[in-house]
Amino acid sequence: MKRGNLTVISEFVLLGLSSSAEKQHFLSILFLCMYLVMVLGNKLIILGIGSDSYIHSPMYFFLSNLAFVDICFTSTTVPRMVVNILTSTQTISFAGCLTQLFFFISFVNMDSLLLCVMAYDRYVAICHPLYYTALMNLCLCVQLVAGLWVVTYLHALLHTVLMAHLSFCASNIIHHFFCDLNPLLKLSCSDVSINVMAIFIVGGLLALTPLICILIYYGFIFSTILKITSTDGNQRAFSTCGCHLSVVVLFYGTSSAVYFTPSSSHTPQRDPLSAIMYTLVTPMLNPFIYSLRNKDMKKALQKTLCKGRNFIQRHDLIG
Numbered sequence: 001m002k003r004g005n006l007t008v009i010s011e012f013v014l015l016g017l018s019s020s021a022e023k024q025h026f027l028s029i030l031f032l033c034m035y036l037v038m039v040l041g042n043k044l045i046i047l048g049i050g051s052d053s054y055i056h057s058p059m060y061f062f063l064s065n066l067a068f069v070d071i072c073f074t075s076t077t078v079p080r081m082v083v084n085i086l087t088s089t090q091t092i093s094f095a096g097c098l099t100q101l102f103f104f105i106s107f108v109n110m111d112s113l114l115l116c117v118m119a120y121d122r123y124v125a126i127c128h129p130l131y132y133t134a135l136m137n138l139c140l141c142v143q144l145v146a147g148l149w150v151v152t153y154l155h156a157l158l159h160t161v162l163m164a165h166l167s168f169c170a171s172n173i174i175h176h177f178f179c180d181l182n183p184l185l186k187l188s189c190s191d192v193s194i195n196v197m198a199i200f201i202v203g204g205l206l207a208l209t210p211l212i213c214i215l216i217y218y219g220f221i222f223s224t225i226l227k228i229t230s231t232d233g234n235q236r237a238f239s240t241c242g243c244h245l246s247v248v249v250l251f252y253g254t255s256s257a258v259y260f261t262p263s264s265s266h267t268p269q270r271d272p273l274s275a276i277m278y279t280l281v282t283p284m285l286n287p288f289i290y291s292l293r294n295k296d297m298k299k300a301l302q303k304t305l306c307k308g309r310n311f312i313q314r315h316d317l318i319g
Contacts, residue, residue, distance in 0.1 A: 009168040011093050012187075014084060016177045017272045028085035031276075034284050035078045041287030042067035051303060058136040059125070062118045063290065065145055066247075069114060070283035073107035076100060077178040077279050094168075097179040098160050104178065105156035108255075109206050113148045115251060116210035118244050123217040126241070127224045155206055162198055166190040176272050178279075214248055243290050250285060254278035 017027055045067040049060045080100070084090050092100070125132050159181060166188040176183045181199060185192045221241060254277035 009094070009170075009172040009187075011091050011172065012097055012168075012179070013090050013173045014081070014092055014177055014179075015090065015173060015175050016081060016085060017276070024085045028082045031078055031280060032082050034280055035074060035082070038074055038280065038284035038287075039071055041284065041291075042071050045287050045290060048303070058121050058138070058141045059118065061138070061141050062114060062121060062145070066111070066114045066118070067287065069107055069110045070286060072103070073111055074280055074283050076103045076107060081177040092179065097184070098164055101163060101179045101181070101184070102156045102160040104180070105159055106152045109152040109155055110148060111251065112207065112210045113152065114145075115244070115248050116213050117144060117148070119214040119217040119248070122241050122244060123221055126221050151206075155202060158198060158202060159195070162195045166192065166195070176275070178275075180275070211252055218245065246289050247282075247286050250282045250289075251278060254282055 016024055046064045049056075049064045077100070080092075084092075121136055124135050128135070163181075163184060166185075167190045168184075168187050169189045171187055174183045174187065181195075181203075185195055218241070225241075254274065258274045258278070
């Protein structure tokens with residue numbers, strides 16, 4: 001589409017992770033397998049928590065929400081990338097790009113905020129156990145999660161609307177496998193100062209505040225744990241925090257390679273690979289971390305798998 005002497009871009013080309021067609025197809029199969037493992041693992045977490053009344057507590061309520069968000073988070077980027085590679089269509093419309101950007105920002109922020117709320121839940125449980133039932137009742141937890149969804153959607157809407165008002169009239173090639181803020185801003189021929197300001201102020205606030213709160217909560221948690229004289233009490237406290245802390249380190253450790261490093265270190269080859277780590281690898285590993293290190297989750301998953309096996313056996317007998 002032309003506007004005056006400028007050709008306004010109406011679609012973008014997503015180059016993916018490699019310029020080699022053979023590598024692209026290999027990676028698409030690899031990522032598809034990883035995606036299916038991620039979906040299966042997180043669905044088992046949700047089903048396990050939902051089917052076992054013994055673990056219907058705030059901690060597992062937040063964990064099931066985290067598993068759901070991880071599925072949505074990865075589903076925003078990976079399936080589209082795999083389809084583009086297998087069908088040899090690397091283009092995405094401007095509207096499709098903005099839609100992907102909106103949901104990606106929503107889910108990545110929801111992931112971060114849920115990790116912060118889960119840290120607060122552990123802080124109250126360990127540091128203020130007598131007030132835990134009053135402070136973390138189910139009604140409050142539901143309202144809290146609903147409020148987080150509103151905040152993340154409004155934040156994503158802000159960036160999407162600002163991006164929609166930019167003009168793209170130069171190159172339409174995105175050196176990435178999905179539409180992210182930084183690659184899109186580099187292609188714009190408009191003034192992006194407002195967009196950059198929104199990223200630093202609003203985006204920085206939503207990204208750093210949860211991380212700072214998590215560090216503060218765990219500072220109090222470790223201080224309280226060190227005061228516990230019982231060895232069994234220490235082990236239980238570390239066990240309940242160990243899984244969550246591992247997920248926090250994975251999420252922020254991998255995402256910081258993309259969003260918390262100098263712009264001079266960003267390259268078309270490095271950024272997509274770093275993004276794969278926190279958009280696919282981390283959500284895939286989360287179910288394994290919680291199921292392998294948490295006795296309650298092990299029992300819940302075993303019950304879920306047994307129910308599933310019994311259902312299949314009954315179905316086969318009827319058939």
